[in-house]
Amino acid sequence: xxxxxxxxxxxxxxxxxxxxxxxxxxxxxxxxxxxxxxxxxxxxxxxxxxxxxxxxxxxxxxxxxxxxxxxxxxxxxxxxxxxxxxxxxxxxxxxxxxxxxxxxxxxxxxxxxxxxxxxxxxxxxxxxxxxxxxxxxxxxxxxxxxxxxxxxxxxxxxxxxxxxxxxxxxxxxxxxxxxxxxxxxxxxxxxxxxxxxxxxxxxxxxxxxxxxxxxxxxxxxxxxxxxxxxxxxxxxxxxxxxxxxxxxxxxxxxxxxxxxxxxxxxxxxxxxxxxxxxxxxxxxxxxxxxxxxxxxxxxxxxxxxxxxxxxxxxxxxxxxxxxxxxxxxxxxxxxxxxxxxxxxxxxxxxxxxxxxxxxxxxxxxxxxxxxxxxxxxxxxxxxxxxxxxxxxxxxxxxxxxxxxxxxxxxxxxxxxxxxxxxxxxxxxxxxxxxxxxxxxxxxxxxxxxxxxxxxxxxxxxxxxxxxxxxxxxxxxxxxxxxxxxxxxxxxxxxxxxxxxxxxxxxxxxxxxxxxxxxxxxxxxxxxxxxxxxxxxxxxxxxxxxxx
Amino acid sequence: xxxxxxxxxxxxxxxxxxxxxxxxxxxxxxxxxxxxxxxxxxxxxxxxxxxxxxxxxxxxxxxxxxxxxxxxxxxxxxxxxxxxxxxxxxxxxxxxxxxxxxxxxxxxxxxxxxxxxxxxxxxxxxxxxxxxxxxxxxxxxxxxxxxxxxxxxxxxxxxxxxxxxxxxxxxxxxxxxxxxxxxxxxxxxxxxxxxxxxxxxxxxxxxxxxxxxxxxxxxxxxxxxxxxxxxxxxxxxxxxxxxxxxxxxxxxxxxxxxxxxxxxxxxxxxxxxxxxxxxxxxxxxxxxxxxxxxxxxxxxxxxxxxxxxxxxxxxxxxxxxxxxxxxxxxxxxxxxxxxxxxxxxxxxxxxxxxxxxxxxxxxxxxxxxxxxxxxxxxxxxxxxxxxxxxxxxx
Ligand code: SF4
Ligand code: SF4
Ligand code: SF4
Ligand code: FES
Numbered sequence: 001x002x003x004x005x006x007x008x009x010x011x012x013x014x015x016x017x018x019x020x021x022x023x024x025x026x027x028x029x030x031x032x033x034x035x036x037x038x039x040x041x042x043x044x045x046x047x048x049x050x051x052x053x054x055x056x057x058x059x060x061x062x063x064x065x066x067x068x069x070x071x072x073x074x075x076x077x078x079x080x081x082x083x084x085x086x087x088x089x090x091x092x093x094x095x096x097x098x099x100x101x102x103x104x105x106x107x108x109x110x111x112x113x114x115x116x117x118x119x120x121x122x123x124x125x126x127x128x129x130x131x132x133x134x135x136x137x138x139x140x141x142x143x144x145x146x147x148x149x150x151x152x153x154x155x156x157x158x159x160x161x162x163x164x165x166x167x168x169x170x171x172x173x174x175x176x177x178x179x180x181x182x183x184x185x186x187x188x189x190x191x192x193x194x195x196x197x198x199x200x201x202x203x204x205x206x207x208x209x210x211x212x213x214x215x216x217x218x219x220x221x222x223x224x225x226x227x228x229x230x231x232x233x234x235x236x237x238x239x240x241x242x243x244x245x246x247x248x249x250x251x252x253x254x255x256x257x258x259x260x261x262x263x264x265x266x267x268x269x270x271x272x273x274x275x276x277x278x279x280x281x282x283x284x285x286x287x288x289x290x291x292x293x294x295x296x297x298x299x300x301x302x303x304x305x306x307x308x309x310x311x312x313x314x315x316x317x318x319x320x321x322x323x324x325x326x327x328x329x330x331x332x333x334x335x336x337x338x339x340x341x342x343x344x345x346x347x348x349x350x351x352x353x354x355x356x357x358x359x360x361x362x363x364x365x366x367x368x369x370x371x372x373x374x375x376x377x378x379x380x381x382x383x384x385x386x387x388x389x390x391x392x393x394x395x396x397x398x399x400x401x402x403x404x405x406x407x408x409x410x411x412x413x414x415x416x417x418x419x420x421x422x423x424x425x426x427x428x429x430x431x432x433x434x435x436x437x438x439x440x441x442x443x444x445x446x447x448x449x450x451x452x453x454x455x456x457x458x459x460x461x462x463x464x465x466x467x468x469x470x471x472x473x474x475x476x477x478x479x480x481x482x483x484x485x486x487x488x489x490x491x492x493x494x495x496x497x498x499x500x501x502x503x504x505x506x507x508x509x510x511x512x513x514x515x516x517x518x519x520x521x522x523x524x525x526x527x528x529x530x531x532x533x534x535x536x537x538x539x540x541x542x543x544x545x546x547x
Numbered sequence: 548x549x550x551x552x553x554x555x556x557x558x559x560x561x562x563x564x565x566x567x568x569x570x571x572x573x574x575x576x577x578x579x580x581x582x583x584x585x586x587x588x589x590x591x592x593x594x595x596x597x598x599x600x601x602x603x604x605x606x607x608x609x610x611x612x613x614x615x616x617x618x619x620x621x622x623x624x625x626x627x628x629x630x631x632x633x634x635x636x637x638x639x640x641x642x643x644x645x646x647x648x649x650x651x652x653x654x655x656x657x658x659x660x661x662x663x664x665x666x667x668x669x670x671x672x673x674x675x676x677x678x679x680x681x682x683x684x685x686x687x688x689x690x691x692x693x694x695x696x697x698x699x700x701x702x703x704x705x706x707x708x709x710x711x712x713x714x715x716x717x718x719x720x721x722x723x724x725x726x727x728x729x730x731x732x733x734x735x736x737x738x739x740x741x742x743x744x745x746x747x748x749x750x751x752x753x754x755x756x757x758x759x760x761x762x763x764x765x766x767x768x769x770x771x772x773x774x775x776x777x778x779x780x781x782x783x784x785x786x787x788x789x790x791x792x793x794x795x796x797x798x799x800x801x802x803x804x805x806x807x808x809x810x811x812x813x814x815x816x817x818x819x820x821x822x823x824x825x826x827x828x829x830x831x832x833x834x835x836x837x838x839x840x841x842x843x844x845x846x847x848x849x850x851x852x853x854x855x856x857x858x859x860x861x862x863x864x865x866x867x868x869x870x871x872x873x874x875x876x877x878x879x880x881x882x883x884x885x886x887x888x889x890x891x892x893x894x895x896x897x898x899x900x901x902x903x904x905x906x907x908x909x910x911x912x913x914x915x916x917x918x919x920x921x922x923x924x925x926x927x928x929x930x931x932x933x934x935x936x937x938x939x940x941x
Contacts, residue, residue: 005788005812027750027818028788034719057719179787183919184912184937190919192910192937198920203933216928221903225926225933231907240907240934242897246922247911253938269897271890276832277863285843286890287878289834293784294794294801294825298915300782302789302812310915313779313794314801314828318835319883323911323918329887330894331921331929339895340929349928351921359917383811437748440785440820448827451695451766452820455749 001304002399003138003174004385005029009036011172014130014137018047018158019069019144023054024437026142026178026303030054033140043130047072047119048144049432050462050504051497060127063499064117066432067148067419067533072124073157074416075113077105077164079128087135087166094404095163097411104413116416135165136173143180143434147531151523153414163409169400179303181441182293186301189370189386190363194225199367215366217346227527228254229520232263241268246323247290251279252442252510255518255529256485273326276444279510288326291316296324297356299378305385305396307373324356419533420521423501427483427535429467430502433514443508459512460493462504463538468494471538478541481505483534486516489541503538561627576618576629577605587631588640588669590758591707592619595814596716602707603643604669608633615639637673644675650684652702653677658760663773665758666705683730694742696749696765696823704734704761710753717816722747734761749819755806756815764803766823771795771803780807783821784913788812790821801825837886838863842875844889849879857882894930903931910937
């Protein structure tokens with residue numbers, strides 16, 4: 001997020017939510033959006049293919065077809081430019097590439113955008129007016145924007161819109177992607193990515209590699225590594241022989257699970273580290289029992305870049321140990337065996353950290369954006385949002401104030417690109433995926449939380465009454481959903497939350513995980529799979545026949 | 548003083564209990580007194596919620612006016628002379644408390660919120676005797692709602708409407724309301740339905756704001772009295788909002804989650820997962836020992852250590868029958884040293900035979916920053932590969 005939850009909640013004059021089912025995925029942000037709309041009168045615009053809860057609270061609900069976000073955003077920008085509502089001062093002083101944007105956006109007058117998106121031209125005009133008349137406004141998005149083959153175009157179009165309106169670098173504005181899991185922001189910040197070290201220092205930069213070579217006392221590999229999806233394919237092909245999976249469950253969370261299964265079966269040596277015996281563990285050679293968050297010390301970084309303490313409250317059960325302890329044991333053993341030989345004179349070569357605070361000390365020393373994020377400051381109650389370049393710096397609640405980090409903000413115009421796989425005669429319906437409030441990610445934790453399981457005990461697939469009737473699927477009856485890659489059986493939730501032609505499924509329940517169906521086609525740049533659109537067909541499952 | 552919107556506000560000066568107090572125009576007597584460190588008791592007021600001024604616990608005497616004023620709603624005026632502890636104010640408070648007790652069960656000894664109850668505190672402070680029996684008392688069914696997270700005991704409800712306002716103003720869901728009037732008044736969900744049917748999201752905000760034991764966390768019944776738990780402040784382990792919360796720990800077990808009023812992201816608000824999804828931590832399915840396939844263990848060690856009970860044959864995957872023969876694929880629960888040696892040894896062999904490209908690491912969006920940093924160091928320094936990624940995109 002460029003901005004903070006608080007300034008969006010309190011200072012935005014308008015909130016535009018696109019591709020985020022906020023009240024179910026980020027509930028406490030969701031309630032702040034509802035509150036801003038209701039008690040502060042900030043108009044709320046919601047764009048989503050499904051009539052999600054927030055749509056009920058919206059001043060304007062734009063129900064666009066899955067995979068048409070860029071077209072919708074271009075349509076809004078077309079109206080804003082046409083009406084002279086663009087913030088010309090901001091464009092002139094803070095940005096570049098406006099001419100390119102104008103050229104592309106010219107191709108999306110409301111009628112054209114309407115044809116592509118299914119949103120009426122009048123609603124596109126009305127939304128553009130609301131955005132223009134209520135500044136600063138915050139744009140909020142989540143996986144509904146990114147999980148497409150056109151994910152990068154969608155993200156750029158969100159930024160284009162906000163720059164066009166001059167909504168950047170001010171309280172109540174900004175481009176605000178909501179990060180899904182508790183510490184997905186921190187895992188990225190810490191260099192859990194194939195092309196960057198902590199703080200997004202690039203592997204491709206020789207000076208950065210030199211810095212880490214000197215710090216860690218070992219030569220640093222110079223080629224970018226593989227992404228998750230590439231790792232699995234490489235394992236299937238035998239190029240990757242050892243897969244070390246820490247706290248993840250690709251057998252539920254990755255696209256095209258039948259392919260994931262083949263990859264895991266082919267993996268020579270698979271080590272999995274988790275709280276529970278997950279679906280992925282079935283394929284493991286060794287499983288390490290890990291500690292839960294309540295059983296360890298450390299920090300998480302939330303979606304607004306805020307670093308906060310995690311504290312050990314209880315002991316792990318039996319022999320379970322923290323992930324830090326386990327990986328440290330492996331490192332020390334491999335050094336002892338001579339399989340790695342870091343130079344003992346290098347300042348950070350060793351693995352002898354006595355506490356999470358000491359690891360953070362190493363992070364401080366090697367990561368400019370976290371340099372001032374120290375345990376004493378956190379314990380003293382400092383509220384720190386990175387970048388925090390030194391121990392006196394108060395943190396950065398809003399990014400791009402007065403200046404973009406790259407200097408001028410660049411308009412990167414993008415055209416609409418249809419999803420990789422669209423419905424056809426054989427697979428006539430479109431499937432989109434997401435989550436529900438009572439469960440989380442692969443469901444490993446929430447299916448084992450008594451109350452959550454009681455309220456939402458099994459997978460449900462949303463289908464429109466017309467499609468259900470056409471396929472003779474009864475409300476609460478079992479249905480089979482089949483794509484080119486696999487099939488699942490789940491209970492039908494017949495509802496007009498979805499439009500005719502669209503079904504919606506989750507991946508919280510392993511046996512009915514939507515990812516048996518999803519399309520692994522990737523955005524060429526971000527390598528994000530297209531979870532949000534694929535083609536399926538549905539049929540009833542007769543009583544008594546099981547999955 | 549300048550407010551957020553940049554509008555200048557004027558200050559007014561008043562006297563509270565003989566002390567000069569300066570407060571911004573438009574603030575309430577309660578706010579002015581609190582900012583000066585002067586306590587005025589309250590019940591229906593909560594700083595996060597709108598004021599209704601209904602309970603009359605916060606009454607104070609204002610010189611020059613005849614009656615008492617409710618401090619939580621009365622605005623300050625220049626030159627006001629306020630006595631928060633006048634005999635009239637104290638008598639009114641005592642009377643209000645007495646009235647509440649005439650229809651309140653005398654159950655503090657077995658009440659979940661004993662020691663953490665605003666009514667109990669005030670009754671104690673004002674030395675209100677338990678009223679003589681007589682008059683009508685309610686006898687509502689306890690726990691009439693099947694919601695798995697929230698237990699309702701209307702007998703203890705003092706009709707302060709804090710839950711109503713918490714749901715309407717913080718959660719913005721409007722589940723609770725007060726039906727009927729007078730003695731018949733009672734708290735109802737929706738059109739007198741079950742909570743979930745009234746579109747309750749089970750966030751527990753209403754429970755958190757209830758000053759008494761009328762609403763309580765069902766999973767914590769009988770386990771989490773305030774004097775029995777240690778509260779450990781931490782960050783929610785579910786979504787990226789990063790709400791702060793207190794894990795309430797008793798005998799090594801998390802028995803309740805409570806909010807932290809000064810939490811920077813969420814204040815007292817939490818969602819159903821953060822407040823009620825904690826019990827996975829203690830689920831019997833938790834892995835409690837390293838598991839190694841039998842084929843990776845020396846046959847001789849295997850027999851000996853299974854025989855002496857140091858290692859065990861496991862029951863995972865769960866479709867494995869316990870009396871099956873041990874096969875090379877059977878998972879054996881071993882000690883740490885053995886399991887770590889198996890993995891480190893194999894990694895060392897593979898690195899020597901196939902080089903660093905033979906490795907790939909899935910880091911975790913669920914682990915801490917410090918752990919993810921170490922995973923990156925392990926991949927790059929020890930294994931020698933940049934092939935580390937996690938499901939940021941998933
Ligand atoms: S749990 Fe939340 S949604 Fe349900 S009644 Fe209470 S405050 Fe309202
Ligand atoms: S349930 Fe609690 S918060 Fe709600 S009205 Fe009764 S006493 Fe007040
Ligand atoms: S309490 Fe709910 S909204 Fe807050 S971090 Fe946890 S899961 Fe997210
Ligand atoms: S606290 Fe003021 S009237 Fe209840």
